[in-house]
Amino acid sequence: MSETEIRRKDIGAAAAEAGSAVCNVCFRHCVIPEGRTGACRARRCEGGRIVCSNYGWITSIALDPIEKKPLHDFYPGSRILSVGSFGCNLKCAFCQNYTISMAGAGDVRSERYTPEELSDLASRLRPEGNIGIAFTYNEPLVGWEFVRDTARLVHSRGMKNVLVTNGTASVEVLEELLPYIDAMNIDLKAFSEDFYRNITCGNFEMTKEFIRRAVSACHVELTTLLITGKNDREEEIRAESAWIAGLNHGRGRQIPLHLTRYFPRYQMRIPATDVNEVYELADAAREYLDHVYIGNC
Numbered sequence: 283m284s285e286t287e288i289r290r291k292d293i294g295a296a297a298a299e300a301g302s303a304v305c306n307v308c309f310r311h312c313v314i315p316e317g318r319t320g321a322c323r324a325r326r327c328e329g330g331r332i333v334c335s336n337y338g339w340i341t342s343i344a345l346d347p348i349e350k351k352p353l354h355d356f357y358p359g360s361r362i363l364s365v366g367s368f369g370c371n372l373k374c375a376f377c378q379n380y381t382i383s384m385a386g387a388g389d390v391r392s393e394r395y396t397p398e399e400l401s402d403l404a405s406r407l408r409p410e411g412n413i414g415i416a417f418t419y420n421e422p423l424v425g426w427e428f429v430r431d432t433a434r435l436v437h438s439r440g441m442k443n444v445l446v447t448n449g450t451a452s453v454e455v456l457e458e459l460l461p462y463i464d465a466m467n468i469d470l471k472a473f474s475e476d477f478y479r480n481i482t483c484g485n486f487e488m489t490k491e492f493i494r495r496a497v498s499a500c501h502v503e504l505t506t507l508l509i510t511g512k513n514d515r516e517e518e519i520r521a522e523s524a525w526i527a528g529l530n531h532g533r534g535r536q537i538p539l540h541l542t543r544y545f546p547r548y549q550m551r552i553p554a555t556d557v558n559e560v561y562e563l564a565d566a567a568r569e570y571l572d573h574v575y576i577g578n579c
Contacts, residue, residue, distance in 0.1 A: 301315065301316055301330075302314055302315045302316065302327060303316075303327045303330055303331055303332050304332070305320050305325050305332045306452060306454070307322075307325065307371070307423065307424065307426065307451055307452060307455055308322075308371045308423075308450050308451050308452065308485070308488065309450065309484075309485040309488045310322075310371060312325070314326065314327040314332065315327060316328070316329075316330065319335060319386060319387075320332075321371060322369045322370060322371040322421070322424040323368065323369045323370075323384075323385065323386035323387075323389075324336040324367070324368060324369025324370075324386070324424040324425055325369075325424060334424075334425045334426070334427045334428060335387055336367040336368055336369055336387065336424070336425045336428070337425060337427060337428045338394050338395050338396060338397075338428055339367050339368065339387070339392040339393070339394055340365050340366070340367060340392055340393050340394075340395050340400075341366055341367055341368050341382045341385075341390050341391065341392045341419070341420070342364075342365065342366040342382060342419045342420075343363070343364065343365045343366075344363075344364050345361050345362070345363055345364070345407060345410060345412060346361060346362060346363075346364045346416070347360075347361055348360045348361065348362050348413070348416075348444075350364075351364075351416055351418060351444060351446050351467050352467060352503070352505065352540050352542075352575070352577060353444065353465055353467055353501075353503055354503065354538055354540070354573070354575050355501070355503065355538050355573065356444070356464075356465040356501050356503070357413055357442070360411055360412075360413045361407075361410065361411040361412050361413070362412060362413055362414055362415065362416045362442070362444060363400075363403065363404045363407055363412050363414070363415050363416070364415075364416040364418050364419065365395075365400065365415060365416070365417060365418070365419070366379070366382060366417070366418055366419025366420045366422070367382070367392070367419075367420050367422070367425050367428070368382050368383070368385040368386060368387070368389065368390055368392065368420055369383065369385070369386065369420055369421065369424045369425070370383035370384065370420055370421035370424060370448070371421060371423070371424055371448075371450055371451075371484075372421070372448055372450060372482045372483060372484045373482065373483040374471070374481065374482045374483075374548075375481060375482075375548060375549040375550040376481075376507065376509060376544060376546075376547050376548060376549075376550040377547065377548045378547055378548075379419050379420060380547070380548040382419060382420045383419075383420045383421060397428065397431040397432035397434075397435050398435060400415065400432050400435075400436075401415070401432060401435035401436050401438075401439060401441075404436055404439070404441055405439050405441065408441075412441075413441060413442045414436050414441035414442035414443055414444065414464070415432065415433070415436050415441070415442075415443055415444070416443075416444035416445075416446060417429045417432075417433075417443070417444070417445050417446065417447075418444075418445075418446035419446075421447060421448055421450075422445060422446070422447055423445075423447055423448075423450075423451040423455060426451070426455050426458065426459060429445070429459060430458055430459055430462065433459065433462035433463060434462050436462075437462050442464040442465070443462055443463050443464050443465075444463070444464065444465045444466065444467075445459065445463050445465075445466045445467075446466070446467045447466060447467075447468055447469070448468070448469045448471070448482075448484065448489070449468040449469065449470070449488075449489045449492040449493055449496070450484050450485055450488055450489050450492070451488070451492060452488070453491060453492065453495050456492055456495055456496065457495075460495075460496075460499045460500065463499075463500050464500055464501065465500055465501040465502070465503075466496055466500060466501070466502050466503070467502075467503045467504070467505055467540075468489075468492070468493055468496060468502060468503075468504055468505070469504075469505050469506075469507075470489065470493065470504045470505065470506050470522065470526075471484065471489075471506070471507070471513070472506065472512070472513035472518070472522075473506075473513070473518050473519075473521050473522035473525065474486070474513065474518060475487075477512060477513050481512060490525075493529070494529060497529050497530045497534065497537060498530055502537060503537070503538040503539070503540060504526065504537060504538070504539050504540065505539075505540040505542060505577075506519075506522065506539070506540070506541055506542070507542050507543075507544050508541055508542065508543060508544055508555050508559070508560055508563060509544040509550070509552060509555065510544070510552055510553065510555050510556070510559070511552065512552070514555065514559060514563065516562075516563060516566050519541075519563045519566055519567055520566055520567075520569070520570070522567075523539065523566070523567040523569070523570035523571050523574075524570050526539060526570070526571060527570040527571055534571075535570065535571055535572050536572055536573065537571065537573070538571075538573040538574075538575060539567055539571050539573070539574050539575070540574075540575045540576075540577050541560055541563055541564050541567065541574065541575070541576055541577070542560075542576070542577035542578045543555045543557065543560050543576075543577065543578035543579050544578075545578065557579050560576055560579055561576065561579070564576050
């Protein structure tokens with residue numbers, strides 16, 4: 283038994299004794315008391331088990347260009363029905379969608395959809411260029427059960443599924459979804475454990491493991507939001523790009539990387555990243571990667 287399995291067993295035993303349940307979606311392993319939610323605000327303990335409390339609750343829905351996800355090399359020029367709920371397992375101080383990602387049930391306006399209703403809507407939008415559904419806006423993996431159930435129906439209609447995620451989830455959750463996911467954009471917030479610990483309250487190693495598995499199974503593009511003085515050192519971008527290039531048995535040079543310009547948002551008031559710096563860092567990344575794209579400039 284691995285150390286992780288032993289830890290999960292110990293946490294689970296402690297939770298049972300306390301009348302709680304443990305959530306194993308991400309590194310937090312939240313021990314959630316009956317009737318309460320975990321750190322993500324989207325997973326709840328009911329009847330001694332963890333359930334997805336945002337199942338089917340949609341806060342945002344739009345027919346977007348695929349490039350907005352951003353996906354540059356996956357069905358370019360198409361559109362995709364983009365849906366989001368509430369909740370996130372990270373606490374990024376610079377969050378662009380904090381009004382829904384930092385919300386819980388009842389904190390934000392939402393409408394209930396079944397997987398059948400969403401897949402029907404996606405199909406009806408085909409004449410407008412829709413190729414499927416993108417699970418985006420908040421963190422979709424905190425409600426992975428709804429993603430799985432909907433994506434399965436979307437596939438049965440011959441359409442595509444896209445996941446836009448922070449990649450901070452267990453490989454076990456990822457394996458549940460991979461049969462139904464055609465493409466992902468995964469945020470690689472930085473290439474530093476310190477950034478993940480102190481700026482996003484995330485887990486660098488879990489994110490890297492998630493990316494390693496994803497790139498071996500479907501089309502993946504990565505995004506790093508460049509924040510002045512936080513994750514924009516040239517040495518860090520070179521290290522990140524070299525790591526990406528080595529993925530998928532050394533075929534990672536073909537993985538698209540989006541380097542995007544930061545603007546002040548939510549709790550972070552650092553001035554917007556200098557445009558010239560973004561272009562310079564993109565040039566450095568291109569020494570390792572064949573497809574580097576610039577955003578927000």
